[in-house]
Every structure is written in C-alpha cells, then in structure tokens.
Amino acid sequence: MPSKKISEQNSLQNAEDNPRFSLIPPGFRYPKWRFILPFITETISGTALVFMPALVARIIELFTIGDVQQAWIDITGLCLLVLFLSLNEKIGWGTCFRTIVMLERDWKLYAGSLVPRSSQAGDPGAIVAVINKDTRNVANTLQPLNQAFSSFAIAFFGTIQLWLLSPLLAVSGLGGMILTIVLLTRISKILEQRAEIFRDKIGISTSKASDIATSIRTIVGLGAGQTMLGRYRTSALDVRKAQLAYERVHSWQGAARVFLIGCTTTVTIALALRGHTLNGAWITSIDPSHLVTVSGVLAMMVGPIWAVEMFLLIYRDAKVAHRRIVGLEKRSEPTASLASQSHEHAGSSQPLPASFAQLRLNAETRRVVYINPRSVGLTAQEYAETLVEYLRVNSDNREEILLSEPNPMIFAGTLEDHLTSGPPALTIDEREEYLKLTDSLEIAHRLGGENPTDYWLAEISAEGTNLSGGQRQRLALARAYAQKKPVLVLTEPVNSVDEPSQQFIFNQLEKYAGNPGVLEHLREVYIISTTMEVDRRIARANQRQGE
Template identity: 25%
Template sequence: MLIRDLPYADPGVPDVRSGPRLLLWLGRRQLRGQAKSLAWGTLHMASVASIPVAVGLAVQAVVDRSGERLALAAALLALIGVGATVGDTMLHRTAVSNWITAAARVQQLLARRTSALGATLTQRVAAGEVVAVSTGDIEKIGWCVESVSRFSAGVLVALCVCAGLIAYEPELGLLVAAGLLLLIAVVLPMLPRATRRADLQREKAGRATELAADTVAGLRVLRGIGGEELFLERYRGASQEVRRAAVRTARMWALIEAVQVALPGLLLIAVVWHGTGLAMDGRISVGELTTVYGAVTFLLFPLRLVQEFAMAYSFSRPSAARAARVLGLRRAVEGRGDGGAALVDPVAGDLHDPVAGLLAPAGRLTAVVCGDPDEAGRLAARLGGHDAGVEDGGSSGDGDGGDGNGGGGGDGAAVVRGSGAGTGRAGRGGTDAPGTARPAPPSVLLGGVPLDDVTLARARAAVLVQDKDPVLLSGTLRELLDVPASGRVPAHEALAAAQCGDVLDALRQGTPGLDGDPLEARVTERGRSLSGGQRQRLALARSLVTDPPVLVLDEPTSAVDSHTEARIADALRHVRAGRTTVVLTSSPLLLDRADHVVLVRDGRVAASGSHRELLGADPRYRAVVTRETDDELAEGTTHA
C-alpha cells in the first residue's frame, strides 16, 4: 500500500481483543511493506557492519605496504558506502510509509466506528478519550509499527556479526558474545519496569486530556456557575501528576541509556586490552584487531534500535489498548443484511414502537410528552431504529451499559454484552443473573418493516433523530447546511422556519469582511459564539434542510423564548407538511399545534388525543405540561 493510494477502500476488521493483538493485526496487514523495510534495513545494517572489514584490510595493507590491497580496500569501502546510503534512504522511505499507512488504517477504523455508533459513542467512552485516541495514540501506534522493521533488521545483522566474530577470531568473538549476553541480562529486567512507568504516564496523560476536553466543552456553563477555578485546579493537579510520571519514566529510560553506554564501553576496553595482548604476541594481526574493534563498535547501533523498539512498544501498548476499546464497541444489530428492499416508501408508512406502544401516523405531526427527560432521550433513540447503548466487544463482566439518547441519524442503544459473567440491558433497569441472556426488545417498525432488518445507511436515510444537544461543526454556514437532503426544502426556507434571523446577524458580525451572502458567514467550533437558543435553532434548520421522511426532534425549542417558539411551531407544520414528524416536548405551544399528542409514562403510552382534550381530561398530562407540583396535583384531584 502506497501513501498516494490512501484512503483504504476497506481498512479491514481489526482484532480488538487487546492492545497487543491490535498491534499484531496491524503488522500482519502490512506484511509486504514490512518485508520491504526489512530487506532495505538488512542491506543498510549489513553495509555498515562491513565497514570494519574494509577498514581492517586497509590498515593491514598499510602495515604490509601493499598498494594493491589498499586500492582494493578503498574500492570495497566505496561499494559499502553506496550500499549503506541506498539502504538507509529506502529504509527510511518504506518505514515512514508503514507508519503513515498504519496510522491511516486506524484513523479510518475509528471514523467508521464513530459513524456507526453515532451519539452513543460518548455514552460509553469519554469524549476526551476519543480525542486522545484519534490524535496522540494513533501516532504512538504508527511509531511502533514503523520501528518493527528496523529492529528486526538490527537484530538479524547483530546475530550474524556475533557469529562472524566467533568464526573470525574465536577468543575475541567469545569475549564479545559474553559481554553482549551480560548487557542483555542487565537491561532486559529493567524494560518491564520502564514499560509499567510508561503505561502509568500514558494513563495519566489520557485522563488529563479527557479532563481538558470536557472542561473546554463545558466552559460556558462553568463560567455561569463560577466553577472554572475549581476545574482549573483539577486540571492543574492532573497536569502535575503527568509531569511527575513523565519524570519517573525519563529517569528509568536514562538509567537504561546509561547502562547501554557503560557496559559496551567496558566491553570495548576489554576487547582492546585482550586484543592488544594477542597482537603483541603475534597471534592476530593489527588489521584483524581493527576489524574486531570496529565490529564491536557497530554492535552498539543495533542495541540502540532495541531500546527504541522497547520504548515504542511500551508507549504504544496503552495507546493500542485504548484504540481497541473504542473499536470494540458494537451495536447489537450490527452486521444485519439489507432487508431494506421492503422499505420501498417510508413516507407512506406509520412509525410504531412496540416497546412503548407508540404510533406516529404517516405524514402527521405527533407530539410526545414524557415526564422524564432521560426517558424521552431513550425513546427518541429507539424511534431512530436502535436502543441507546452499545455493545462492548472487548470487555468482560457484567454488562451495565449506560443510557442516553441517540442522535445525528438515530443510531442508538444496543444490548451490552460482555464475555464474562452475565448480560445486562442498557436502559432497561439493571442486569440479569450470571449466565442468563435477555433478548433484545422488538424493533421499531416503519411502514411495517423492522428498522433492525435494514442496513444502517437505509435506516438513517429514513429516520433522522435530532437530540437535545446537537453538534455544530466549524466552517461556513453553507458547509453546515450542506447535508444529504431531498432538495425539497432550500436552506433559506429552513433558516426562516427555524427563526434564524438573529443567528445570521450574529454570524455576520463574527465574520470580518462579509458583505454578501450570509451563508458564507463562519460558524465557530460547536457554535460557541452563539447562545444556546441560537445553536438549537441552527441545528433545527439543518434538520429541516435534510427533509427526511421521518424526523424525530427531542426538545427542539427548549432554549428559545415563547414568541419565537410559537413561530417555529407554525413554520414546522408548514415545512413538514406531508412528512412524518415526532416532537418530544412538554411545551404547550408545540403541543397545541400537533395533529396528535401522546403521553408516555414509565416507558409506555398512558394516554393520547389532542392537546386540549388531554389537558382537560388527564391530570397526569396536565401536571407535566403545566408544571404542577405533586401537592397541586393532589389538591386538584380532591376537588374533582
């Protein structure tokens, strides 16, 4: 695989059982590239290892006053120089290619997993951890993959040099071999300790990154409650822990470095001392002594590569473990076939949730009232086609997955299955007894077709879920609204329906030099320059532009004033005319304009009708909509 051929058409199915297994899988996927690097690395190392032979021949030629042999040694040295140069150049090229292609493969896998999980990803993994995996961890993984070929070439050539020394000059060769064995015996026990310290450093760095990302994401709220100093102190403490762990790790690697300098130095002294005695006794020539000395000096180079690989592996192992954890998250219905051929006309089909007993008639605006916001989020996710959880493909033990709401296309919860004692149900109240498995609930039906039986792409094309906290990506407003759409609702109409006039004014002011099309105004990251209500309306406009057959909105106007909310409610009926729309809300303004209103309590439909009918006939509905307290509700029931 060449860099110019990226991205991969298919990055493959990774082995996510553990971090080392993921690294091994990446290595197997690059066998051709690793073989090229090993070949060029062997050429480079062998050329460098041959330099002492040419130098020894040249020294002996000078001693013997042989011009012919000196010229031969010079030619050999020139040939070796060409081999070393070519080998080093191509080794660097192929090794960096392995690094980049491995990192690109992991990046594609992460992007594919993030796309498949949708908003449920951050319900199982902190957003900061996802950021850490997608940035620094990928680099560490690529470093490990890249260093394998150079490490393998160094070890191979080092073994050959040791064998050659023993055959060339047995006494000095055995002395060198004994010295290297002593060095290995001293250094190897130190590597696990250094690896553990590196693991601890990476873990603390990951926590600090998560804390920083979460703090930045909630900075507006923290300032509102005066909590920024508290979180700053927390981050300062986490940062100091990372610093102390990094110092301890550096001390360990410095000790290993010192041992790798001191012991080979003592070995060189011993070789020169003993070799000089042999030369003075006439048992070896000066050229042979020079060759042995040069070979011992060369052996320090592969030792450096061994240290580099140990460092790369120690730093990449926790990174690979985190990546494997994210890549191991699965939806319970993943891998389904395309039964979506039956989903011919989703516009004409009713949306039905068998679990809650909810029926949203096709082409109508249905409002759903839930007393519990979390319950509303789970219902919104289910209406998107899936539950609000994910399956952890790499974990074991009791599956106690978290709850949450699906978003950005309705990818929601699945059964949380572990490979250990038992199986739990996400959002369904606890775990089962060990050894038992609770079946997944029946799928939501669209036009009589279970959404679990169609592919994820078809399910998302049919049903779009906008959750309570939609994300706005940075870029121009035109880019934000450039989403897969039917083309029925143009951008200007969607913005007008969502009452985004003041949003456009704010974006114009925040974009210096903008005099023309307001769609060229820039939106900052996550729309941080806008208020909560402005971000909410901009996200609603994006959903209206998409114009899906079925649109599920979870509290789309919770952050806007009543006058704006009334205008949005009227415009929503107009823009979504003939389309199926489900709004989860407790706003009387939206409820009064709905074609059909449903009250959901404890996960089941408790009542249905028009807003005015339910307001007068059902005290439970009235309590939620009018925000009556329990005492007021009891008093009203007594008077009735």
C-alpha cells in the same frame, strides 16, 4: 474440571485485557512492498557496515606489506560502498517514513470513525488523547521494528567475523549481547506498566483542558475560573509525577545497557589482546591489523542492542496505545441493555417497550409522532436515548436512525459548512428549502444579508455564540433534516423558539415529511418535548383517534 474452566476464563480475560497488537488499522490495506522494502534496505545497510571494519583492516594490511595499488583499489571500493549505502538509506528510510505517515493518518481515521458509532463513546478528553496521541504511537512502531529485525543480520555476520578470528571472541561478544537484550526486555515490561499509568494521567489531564476549552463562557459566567484551573493544575502535576516514574525506569534501562555493553567490550578486547612477550614487546595472538576488525565489529554490534532497546521502548508504549484504541472500539459496539431494561425504570407509568411499539404504529400512519416524556416520569433526554436504543435494537440498519441532542453543538465555520456537515451532498435549492422549513431564512439574512452568495459564506462563531438559543436550535434542526436519515428522534428541538415559529415548523414537518420534496426521506419522526405546543398536538391526535 472446575480448575480447567477457571483457567480458560482467565485466558479469555487476559486476551481481552491484552488484545493482539496490530500495526495496520482494521479495514485498511497497503502494498506489501511498503513494509518489505525498508526491511531489505536496512538489512543491506547493517550487513555492509558490519563488514566495513574488515575492509579497513585489509587496507591497512595492504599498505603494511607495500601493495599500495591494491590498497587504493580497495579504498575506491570503500568510497563507492559508502555512496551506495547513502542511496540505499534514502530509499529505505523515505519509504518507511511515508508509510508511517499513512499508518498514522489511517489509524486517526479509524479511531475517529468509532466515536459517532458509540452511544457511550466515553470521556471527550480521553477520546482526544486516543485520536491524537495513541494513533501516532502505534504507527511509529514501524521504524524501530525494521531496525530491530535487521539488527539480527548485523549480529549474525559480526559473530561470524569474530569466530573466524577466535571462537572465544565470538562467544564473549554474542553472549554479552544476548544477556543485555534479555535484561532490557525484562525492564521494558516494567516500562509498560509505568506507561499505562502515565497514559491514564494524560487522558485525565486532557479532559480537564477540554472542559475548560469547551465551557469557557459558562466558567466565566459562574466565576469558576480559579476552581477549574485548580483542577487542571492538579491533573498536570499527576501527569508530571507519572512521567517522572516512567523516566526513572527508562534511565535505569539506559544505564544497564551502557554498563553491560561496556563490560562486554572490555572483556572481548581483553581476550583479543591475549599474547606473549617477545624481546620486551607484547605480541598479540591476533594480527594487529585484525584488532581494527575486532573493535569495529564490537562497535557495530552495539547497534543491534540499541535498536532492540528502542523497539522495546516504543513497542511497550504502542501496546498501551493499541489497548486504548481497542477500548474505544469496544465502546462503539451496539448494546441492547438500555432498551431491554428500560421497562424497569422506577418512574415509568407503563412498560416502555410496549409504548414504543405503539409509537411505531402511530408513525406508520402519521409520520410525525409527538411525545411528552413526563407522562412516563422521564426527562426528554432519558426518553430519547431509551427510544433510540429500542429502535436500533429493532432495526435492520442502525445507521438509519439519527438522534438530535437537546442542546445542539454549533461548530465554527460558514453557514454553508454548518448545513453540509453531514455526508449527503446538498444542492443550493435543497439548502434553501431546509432553511425555509425551519424558519431559519431570516437567520441567514441577519448573518449575511439578502444575497445567497453572501449569507452562505457568513461566519458562525464556535458554539454559535453569535446566535440566540432559538436560532441555534432552528439551524440545528435544519442540519438534522439535511442528514437525510429515515428515522429522526428530536429531543426538545424548539423549546427555545417562540410559539408562532414552533407552530410553523411543526406544520411544515407534518405537511412534507415522507412526501415528494426535500423531506421525502423521513419515514418516522419522533418529537420528544415538554412544550405547550407539543401537548396541544398530542391532545389533538388523541381526540382524532377517539373519534
């Protein structure tokens, strides 16, 4: 019994490490004809092409016996067949490529949708590599998949033609083909291992590049340019080494394919040339015109081997990519660990879940609750993350809760783009109100003048470099309001703002939160800050509660 349990556990672990490959992203549906039509057209093309050598042999034979008229009729048929196959390829490949583009787009959308749902999304560089590279690798599996499956028709009908000429030729050709594919499959498993390592190195190198791109001002200010470039150079060298190791296996795969195909072709042609000597001339057992069929069919049967090799190569890369996407999906699953363990925090002076429950009671009466995280020995960020996890665990809808970061990211674009970066559609009046509530109207005027038409189109630099720290925080707070989430957790939302503006912003929030207007959606607001203004408001609330 213990061994059986261990076996079951190992099976479950293997299933987690090697998730079932899926070409279609979860939640998306496509018409079945998009996948069936390319397969049918590819099969028709392969089947017709494998019969073309026999048609050419027939034309040669007709000319040899003097039936020129029938030969020209067959040539006309051959030309029509080529035109048909050209049109057939246009339809099939066009459909296939359009479907690949759709798959890649939807895989990107799916992977991108997982990132904001995750409290532990992972390394930014690795996420960028998943969205940009892995999604493409999975989608690109469709084309070689069609070619690999349609190649069975080529192998089948090619073997039949060889069998009709000589069973020995059929056994030799098909046996060599099967042996080659088995060996290529073995080598492709090693390729998958090398691809996994190569993909790891790409993620690390992308992260180093991402660090430099997003922190260039900090790097320059610290004089750390050479250090950061040195780290990136090291990671780039690691990528190169991993890629060379991958390509070495790939080159051996190509060499093995060529060697086995060459051996199979040589042996099969030698068997086809068997015969006897008559009057000093070598007479083959097979009619000379049929030798064209043998050589042509052998050449066509190389196609399935190449198609299977390409499929195995791309499929192994796609499996690695699919595991990366699934890994991102797992990290996006909700976890209660932080909230359930938060009461064990060494620096806490009181059980946090108990205090959180009290906070929610306070929020029911006051809407806006102020917290100084130092009272429980936490930083504002630690307290906010712990509180958010608690709220999400005890909430019917996790999507209702928005956590505002202490150092908000300001994206490049217009002021209108910044405020409308979330899903809700905002009217011009609503946008104006959010600016007023956060004392941000003067920022708009400084960026674009007094005319709303001008300042809504005013440009904000990447990371808000044309704004001060306080201006960035006020605009970030306006954007947080505009998301229209019922529960808002603000982490040091105005610690870089002057005290008069802090007082104005908090007064406006207390006045309008939950009341008719642009803040009526706010049911609970938690302001986690170590500023003096927050301490004064906490003291004032405690005094009122004591009375």
